[in-house]
Amino acid sequence: MHIPDAFIPLPQAAVYWIIALIFLALAVKWARSEMNEDKIPMIAVLAAGIFALQSFNLPVSMGTSGHLVGGALAAIVLGSPFAAVFILTLVLIVQAIIFGDGGITTLGANIINMGVIGGFVGFYSYKGILKAIKNPFVSAGIAAWLACFIPALACAVEMAIAGTFPLAPGLVAMGLYHAIIGVIEGIVTGIVIYVLYRARPDLVDSSVRGAA
Amino acid sequence: MTLDNKTFILAGVIVAILIGVVAVFMASGDPDGLESSALVVSGQKDLAGLSPEEGDPEIVGTGTFAYESPLPDYSLPAMDGATGGLIAIVVGIILTLVVVIGATYLVVMGKGNSKA
Numbered sequence: 498m499h500i501p502d503a504f505i506p507l508p509q510a511a512v513y514w515i516i517a518l519i520f521l522a523l524a525v526k527w528a529r530s531e532m533n534e535d536k537i538p539m540i541a542v543l544a545a546g547i548f549a550l551q552s553f554n555l556p557v558s559m560g561t562s563g564h565l566v567g568g569a570l571a572a573i574v575l576g577s578p579f580a581a582v583f584i585l586t587l588v589l590i591v592q593a594i595i596f597g598d599g600g601i602t603t604l605g606a607n608i609i610n611m612g613v614i615g616g617f618v619g620f621y622s623y624k625g626i627l628k629a630i631k632n633p634f635v636s637a638g639i640a641a642w643l644a645c646f647i648p649a650l651a652c653a654v655e656m657a658i659a660g661t662f663p664l665a666p667g668l669v670a671m672g673l674y675h676a677i678i679g680v681i682e683g684i685v686t687g688i689v690i691y692v693l694y695r696a697r698p699d700l701v702d703s704s705v706r707g708a709a
Numbered sequence: 710m711t712l713d714n715k716t717f718i719l720a721g722v723i724v725a726i727l728i729g730v731v732a733v734f735m736a737s738g739d740p741d742g743l744e745s746s747a748l749v750v751s752g753q754k755d756l757a758g759l760s761p762e763e764g765d766p767e768i769v770g771t772g773t774f775a776y777e778s779p780l781p782d783y784s785l786p787a788m789d790g791a792t793g794g795l796i797a798i799v800v801g802i803i804l805t806l807v808v809v810i811g812a813t814y815l816v817v818m819g820k821g822n823s824k825a
Contacts, residue, residue: 498743503770510772528816537813538714542721544809545802549725552783552798553732554741560760561745562737587809596801597778649742661769662750670749670756674742696712696720 498566498652498675499592500607502600505659513655514605520582520613527579536575539693539700543571544584546689548591555681563678565685568615569644573623573637573686574693576702581616582608606655610648619644624704633694633705638687642679649675722806729798733783733791740766 505513532540547567554562567588572581586608592598599607623640630636653671656662662670694701694709712720740748740760747766748754754761780786783801785793 498741500743501767501770502774502776503767503772504747506772507774510774525816528813529819532813532817534817537810537817538718538721540813541718541806541810542725545722545725545806546728548802548805549728549732549798552729552736552801554736554739556737556739559745559757560739560754561742562739563742583812584809587812588805591801591805591808593778595778595780595804596783596797597776597781598783600772600774601776602772602774652743653746656746660771662746666750667746670746671742673756674745678742697717698711700717 498607498610498649498671499589499599500603500610500652500655502602504600504656504661505603505606507602509655509659510600510602510605512605513603513609517586517605517608517613520579521586521608524579524582524586527577528583531577536700539574539697540580540584542693543567543574544588547571547584548588550685551588551592557674557677557681559674559677561674561677563674563681565682566611566615566645566648567686568611568648569619569623569637569641569682570686570689572616572620572644573633573640573705574690574701576704578613578616578620581619582612585612585616606652610652610655614648614651615644618647627704627708631708633708634687634691637690637705638683641686642683645679645682646672646675649678722802725802726799729802730795733794733798740764 550565554564557563568581571584572578593604619640622643626636649671653667657664744766747769748764751769753764780797783797
Protein backbone atom coordinates (compact mmCIF):
# COMPACT_ATOMS: atom_id res chain seq x y z
CA MET A 498 0.00 0.00 0.00
CA HIS A 499 2.87 2.38 -0.81
CA ILE A 500 1.13 5.58 -1.92
CA PRO A 501 2.78 7.11 -5.04
CA ASP A 502 3.38 10.87 -5.35
CA ALA A 503 0.48 11.31 -7.76
CA PHE A 504 -2.15 10.16 -5.25
CA ILE A 505 -2.05 13.03 -2.72
CA PRO A 506 -2.04 16.80 -3.46
CA LEU A 507 0.95 18.64 -1.96
CA PRO A 508 -0.82 20.61 0.83
CA GLN A 509 -2.35 17.40 2.23
CA ALA A 510 0.93 15.51 1.77
CA ALA A 511 2.60 18.23 3.88
CA VAL A 512 0.11 17.70 6.72
CA TYR A 513 0.88 13.95 6.76
CA TRP A 514 4.60 14.75 6.76
CA ILE A 515 4.20 16.95 9.86
CA ILE A 516 2.28 14.21 11.71
CA ALA A 517 4.84 11.60 10.61
CA LEU A 518 7.74 13.77 11.83
CA ILE A 519 6.11 14.10 15.26
CA PHE A 520 5.89 10.32 15.57
CA LEU A 521 9.41 9.94 14.19
CA ALA A 522 10.69 12.31 16.91
CA LEU A 523 8.87 10.19 19.51
CA ALA A 524 10.40 7.05 17.98
CA VAL A 525 13.90 8.52 18.22
CA LYS A 526 13.18 9.43 21.85
CA TRP A 527 12.05 5.83 22.46
CA ALA A 528 15.14 4.40 20.75
CA ARG A 529 17.39 6.65 22.83
CA SER A 530 15.96 5.35 26.10
CA GLU A 531 15.18 1.71 25.19
CA MET A 532 17.73 0.69 22.56
CA ASN A 533 21.34 -0.18 23.22
CA GLU A 534 24.15 -1.79 21.28
CA ASP A 535 23.03 -5.26 22.37
CA LYS A 536 19.81 -4.84 20.37
CA ILE A 537 21.52 -3.76 17.13
CA PRO A 538 21.79 -7.31 15.68
CA MET A 539 18.01 -7.77 16.01
CA ILE A 540 17.24 -4.33 14.53
CA ALA A 541 19.59 -5.06 11.62
CA VAL A 542 18.11 -8.47 10.87
CA LEU A 543 14.54 -7.13 11.14
CA ALA A 544 15.31 -4.29 8.73
CA ALA A 545 17.03 -6.49 6.12
CA GLY A 546 14.30 -9.11 6.41
CA ILE A 547 11.44 -6.61 6.17
CA PHE A 548 13.01 -5.00 3.08
CA ALA A 549 13.41 -8.42 1.40
CA LEU A 550 9.92 -9.64 2.34
CA GLN A 551 8.38 -6.39 1.08
CA SER A 552 9.85 -7.10 -2.36
CA PHE A 553 8.13 -10.50 -2.50
CA ASN A 554 4.67 -9.92 -3.97
CA LEU A 555 2.47 -13.00 -3.64
CA PRO A 556 -0.69 -13.40 -5.70
CA VAL A 557 -3.84 -13.09 -3.58
CA SER A 558 -6.44 -13.75 -6.34
CA MET A 559 -8.72 -11.15 -7.95
CA GLY A 560 -5.86 -9.87 -10.11
CA THR A 561 -4.04 -8.55 -7.07
CA SER A 562 -0.82 -9.24 -5.20
CA GLY A 563 0.46 -8.33 -1.77
CA HIS A 564 3.43 -8.65 0.53
CA LEU A 565 4.36 -8.38 4.18
CA VAL A 566 4.60 -4.83 5.55
CA GLY A 567 6.20 -5.70 8.87
CA GLY A 568 4.86 -3.07 11.29
CA ALA A 569 3.41 -5.61 13.71
CA LEU A 570 6.55 -7.76 13.37
CA ALA A 571 8.95 -4.97 14.36
CA ALA A 572 6.71 -3.68 17.17
CA ILE A 573 6.13 -7.10 18.76
CA VAL A 574 9.73 -8.33 18.55
CA LEU A 575 11.19 -5.11 20.00
CA GLY A 576 8.34 -4.53 22.44
CA SER A 577 7.14 -1.08 21.32
CA PRO A 578 5.04 0.45 18.54
CA PHE A 579 7.82 3.02 18.18
CA ALA A 580 10.16 0.26 16.99
CA ALA A 581 7.85 -0.11 13.98
CA VAL A 582 7.88 3.65 13.37
CA PHE A 583 11.70 3.71 13.59
CA ILE A 584 12.41 0.70 11.33
CA LEU A 585 9.58 1.19 8.82
CA THR A 586 10.50 4.88 8.37
CA LEU A 587 14.06 3.94 7.39
CA VAL A 588 12.90 1.11 5.10
CA LEU A 589 10.33 3.41 3.44
CA ILE A 590 12.95 6.14 2.90
CA VAL A 591 15.25 3.67 1.07
CA GLN A 592 12.33 2.32 -0.98
CA ALA A 593 11.11 5.79 -2.00
CA ILE A 594 14.45 7.43 -2.77
CA ILE A 595 16.29 4.53 -4.42
CA PHE A 596 13.49 2.41 -5.89
CA GLY A 597 10.61 4.82 -6.45
CA ASP A 598 8.39 2.48 -4.39
CA GLY A 599 6.06 4.96 -2.69
CA GLY A 600 6.37 8.68 -3.36
CA ILE A 601 8.61 11.33 -1.80
CA THR A 602 5.82 13.80 -1.03
CA THR A 603 3.63 10.90 0.17
CA LEU A 604 6.36 9.39 2.35
CA GLY A 605 4.76 11.07 5.38
CA ALA A 606 1.42 9.37 4.70
CA ASN A 607 3.16 6.03 4.09
CA ILE A 608 5.05 6.34 7.40
CA ILE A 609 1.75 7.09 9.17
CA ASN A 610 -0.10 4.14 7.61
CA MET A 611 2.50 1.38 7.73
CA GLY A 612 4.77 2.52 10.57
CA VAL A 613 2.50 4.41 12.99
CA ILE A 614 -0.94 2.83 12.46
CA GLY A 615 0.52 -0.59 11.59
CA GLY A 616 2.85 -0.47 14.58
CA PHE A 617 0.29 0.72 17.14
CA VAL A 618 -2.54 -1.55 15.92
CA GLY A 619 -0.14 -4.51 15.72
CA PHE A 620 1.41 -3.96 19.13
CA TYR A 621 -1.69 -3.22 21.21
CA SER A 622 -3.91 -5.83 19.56
CA TYR A 623 -1.11 -8.36 20.16
CA LYS A 624 -1.06 -7.45 23.86
CA GLY A 625 -4.84 -7.88 24.10
CA ILE A 626 -5.04 -11.12 22.11
CA LEU A 627 -2.11 -12.62 24.04
CA LYS A 628 -4.05 -12.20 27.29
CA ALA A 629 -6.92 -14.19 25.79
CA ILE A 630 -5.16 -17.01 23.96
CA LYS A 631 -1.70 -17.17 25.63
CA ASN A 632 0.17 -18.28 22.47
CA PRO A 633 2.49 -15.40 21.42
CA PHE A 634 3.00 -16.60 17.83
CA VAL A 635 -0.70 -17.04 17.04
CA SER A 636 -1.47 -13.75 18.82
CA ALA A 637 1.19 -12.03 16.72
CA GLY A 638 -0.30 -13.50 13.54
CA ILE A 639 -3.81 -12.24 14.31
CA ALA A 640 -2.45 -8.84 15.37
CA ALA A 641 -0.46 -8.65 12.11
CA TRP A 642 -3.65 -9.28 10.10
CA LEU A 643 -5.22 -6.27 11.85
CA ALA A 644 -2.02 -4.27 11.29
CA CYS A 645 -2.47 -4.80 7.54
CA PHE A 646 -6.27 -4.36 7.38
CA ILE A 647 -6.70 -1.20 9.53
CA PRO A 648 -3.93 0.84 7.77
CA ALA A 649 -5.53 -0.12 4.41
CA LEU A 650 -8.82 1.43 5.58
CA ALA A 651 -6.94 4.51 6.81
CA CYS A 652 -5.26 4.70 3.39
CA ALA A 653 -8.68 4.54 1.68
CA VAL A 654 -9.90 7.46 3.83
CA GLU A 655 -6.76 9.46 2.94
CA MET A 656 -7.42 8.70 -0.74
CA ALA A 657 -10.99 9.95 -0.34
CA ILE A 658 -9.81 13.19 1.33
CA ALA A 659 -7.30 13.60 -1.52
CA GLY A 660 -10.10 13.18 -4.06
CA THR A 661 -8.23 10.21 -5.57
CA PHE A 662 -10.73 7.46 -4.61
CA PRO A 663 -14.45 7.83 -3.88
CA LEU A 664 -14.91 6.91 -0.20
CA ALA A 665 -17.21 3.86 -0.23
CA PRO A 666 -15.79 2.00 -3.27
CA GLY A 667 -12.27 2.83 -2.03
CA LEU A 668 -12.99 1.37 1.42
CA VAL A 669 -14.55 -1.76 -0.11
CA ALA A 670 -11.66 -2.38 -2.53
CA MET A 671 -8.86 -1.58 -0.07
CA GLY A 672 -10.59 -3.52 2.72
CA LEU A 673 -11.27 -6.58 0.56
CA TYR A 674 -7.78 -6.85 -0.94
CA HIS A 675 -5.98 -6.20 2.34
CA ALA A 676 -8.20 -8.62 4.25
CA ILE A 677 -6.60 -11.27 2.01
CA ILE A 678 -3.11 -9.72 1.93
CA GLY A 679 -3.35 -9.61 5.73
CA VAL A 680 -3.40 -13.41 5.82
CA ILE A 681 0.13 -13.33 4.33
CA GLU A 682 1.07 -10.66 6.90
CA GLY A 683 -0.30 -12.84 9.71
CA ILE A 684 1.29 -16.14 8.71
CA VAL A 685 4.71 -14.64 7.88
CA THR A 686 4.75 -12.55 11.09
CA GLY A 687 3.92 -15.56 13.28
CA ILE A 688 6.58 -17.74 11.63
CA VAL A 689 9.31 -15.05 11.65
CA ILE A 690 8.74 -14.27 15.33
CA TYR A 691 8.96 -18.00 16.14
CA VAL A 692 12.25 -18.34 14.20
CA LEU A 693 13.74 -15.20 15.81
CA TYR A 694 12.66 -16.47 19.23
CA ARG A 695 14.38 -19.82 18.61
CA ALA A 696 17.56 -18.15 17.29
CA ARG A 697 17.89 -15.37 19.88
CA PRO A 698 15.34 -15.57 22.70
CA ASP A 699 17.28 -12.92 24.60
CA LEU A 700 16.70 -10.31 21.86
CA VAL A 701 12.96 -10.94 21.57
CA ASP A 702 10.57 -8.94 23.78
CA SER A 703 9.82 -10.50 27.17
CA SER A 704 6.09 -10.82 26.29
CA VAL A 705 7.05 -13.43 23.68
CA ARG A 706 9.61 -15.13 25.94
CA GLY A 707 7.32 -15.22 28.93
CA ALA A 708 4.45 -16.86 27.08
CA ALA A 709 6.31 -19.17 24.70
CA MET B 710 20.13 -23.41 18.44
CA THR B 711 20.87 -20.00 19.91
CA LEU B 712 23.20 -18.04 17.65
CA ASP B 713 25.91 -15.56 18.60
CA ASN B 714 25.65 -11.96 17.28
CA LYS B 715 27.88 -12.43 14.25
CA THR B 716 26.20 -15.68 13.13
CA PHE B 717 22.76 -14.21 13.81
CA ILE B 718 23.34 -11.11 11.62
CA LEU B 719 25.04 -13.19 8.91
CA ALA B 720 22.22 -15.75 8.90
CA GLY B 721 19.63 -12.97 8.85
CA VAL B 722 21.27 -11.21 5.90
CA ILE B 723 21.71 -14.47 3.96
CA VAL B 724 18.06 -15.40 4.50
CA ALA B 725 17.00 -11.88 3.44
CA ILE B 726 19.08 -12.10 0.25
CA LEU B 727 17.68 -15.57 -0.51
CA ILE B 728 14.13 -14.23 -0.11
CA GLY B 729 15.02 -11.31 -2.38
CA VAL B 730 16.52 -13.61 -5.03
CA VAL B 731 13.47 -15.89 -5.02
CA ALA B 732 11.28 -12.77 -5.21
CA VAL B 733 13.04 -11.57 -8.38
CA PHE B 734 12.02 -14.78 -10.16
CA MET B 735 8.75 -15.68 -8.45
CA ALA B 736 7.07 -12.47 -7.29
CA SER B 737 3.64 -11.80 -8.75
CA GLY B 738 3.45 -9.06 -11.36
CA ASP B 739 -0.15 -8.29 -10.44
CA PRO B 740 -0.77 -4.79 -9.03
CA ASP B 741 -0.72 -4.48 -5.23
CA GLY B 742 -3.81 -3.76 -3.13
CA LEU B 743 -3.63 0.03 -3.52
CA GLU B 744 -3.00 -0.13 -7.30
CA SER B 745 -5.78 -2.68 -7.73
CA SER B 746 -8.13 -0.41 -5.79
CA ALA B 747 -7.12 2.49 -8.07
CA LEU B 748 -7.95 0.33 -11.12
CA VAL B 749 -11.34 -0.52 -9.58
CA VAL B 750 -12.36 3.04 -8.72
CA SER B 751 -11.25 4.25 -12.18
CA GLY B 752 -13.37 1.60 -13.89
CA GLN B 753 -10.45 -0.37 -15.36
CA LYS B 754 -11.09 -3.51 -13.29
CA ASP B 755 -13.97 -5.32 -11.61
CA LEU B 756 -13.66 -5.73 -7.85
CA ALA B 757 -13.11 -9.51 -8.03
CA GLY B 758 -11.94 -9.65 -11.66
CA LEU B 759 -8.47 -9.93 -13.18
CA SER B 760 -6.32 -6.83 -13.64
CA PRO B 761 -5.92 -5.49 -17.19
CA GLU B 762 -2.49 -6.02 -18.78
CA GLU B 763 -2.10 -2.35 -19.64
CA GLY B 764 -3.96 -0.81 -16.70
CA ASP B 765 -2.76 2.53 -15.35
CA PRO B 766 -3.45 2.96 -11.62
CA GLU B 767 -1.93 6.46 -11.58
CA ILE B 768 -4.72 7.82 -13.78
CA VAL B 769 -6.70 8.60 -10.59
CA GLY B 770 -3.86 10.79 -9.31
CA THR B 771 -4.46 14.37 -8.27
CA GLY B 772 -0.94 15.27 -7.11
CA THR B 773 1.61 17.03 -9.29
CA PHE B 774 5.03 16.09 -7.89
CA ALA B 775 7.18 13.71 -9.94
CA TYR B 776 10.47 12.05 -8.95
CA GLU B 777 12.75 9.75 -10.95
CA SER B 778 14.40 7.16 -8.72
CA PRO B 779 17.76 5.65 -9.73
CA LEU B 780 16.52 2.03 -9.58
CA PRO B 781 12.82 2.21 -10.49
CA ASP B 782 10.70 -0.83 -9.66
CA TYR B 783 13.67 -2.68 -8.16
CA SER B 784 15.54 -2.93 -11.47
CA LEU B 785 18.51 -1.36 -13.23
CA PRO B 786 17.24 0.81 -16.07
CA ALA B 787 20.26 -0.13 -18.22
CA MET B 788 19.89 -3.86 -17.70
CA ASP B 789 17.10 -6.13 -18.88
CA GLY B 790 15.99 -9.34 -17.25
CA ALA B 791 16.79 -10.90 -13.92
CA THR B 792 20.37 -9.64 -13.47
CA GLY B 793 19.30 -6.04 -12.95
CA GLY B 794 16.62 -7.16 -10.53
CA LEU B 795 19.09 -9.28 -8.55
CA ILE B 796 21.59 -6.43 -8.29
CA ALA B 797 18.84 -4.00 -7.27
CA ILE B 798 17.50 -6.26 -4.53
CA VAL B 799 20.95 -6.99 -3.05
CA VAL B 800 21.82 -3.28 -3.16
CA GLY B 801 18.52 -2.57 -1.40
CA ILE B 802 19.09 -5.10 1.37
CA ILE B 803 22.68 -3.96 2.03
CA LEU B 804 21.71 -0.29 1.89
CA THR B 805 18.78 -0.82 4.28
CA LEU B 806 21.11 -2.65 6.64
CA VAL B 807 23.71 0.14 6.56
CA VAL B 808 21.10 2.90 6.99
CA VAL B 809 19.37 1.16 9.90
CA ILE B 810 22.55 0.18 11.73
CA GLY B 811 23.95 3.68 11.14
CA ALA B 812 20.80 5.41 12.39
CA THR B 813 20.60 3.16 15.45
CA TYR B 814 24.25 3.83 16.30
CA LEU B 815 23.70 7.58 15.95
CA VAL B 816 20.69 7.46 18.24
CA VAL B 817 22.31 5.18 20.81
CA MET B 818 25.59 7.16 20.78
CA GLY B 819 23.55 10.34 21.11
CA LYS B 820 22.53 9.43 24.62
CA GLY B 821 26.17 9.41 25.65
CA ASN B 822 26.19 6.32 27.84
CA SER B 823 26.94 3.64 25.27
CA LYS B 824 27.92 0.36 26.85
CA ALA B 825 31.22 -0.60 25.24
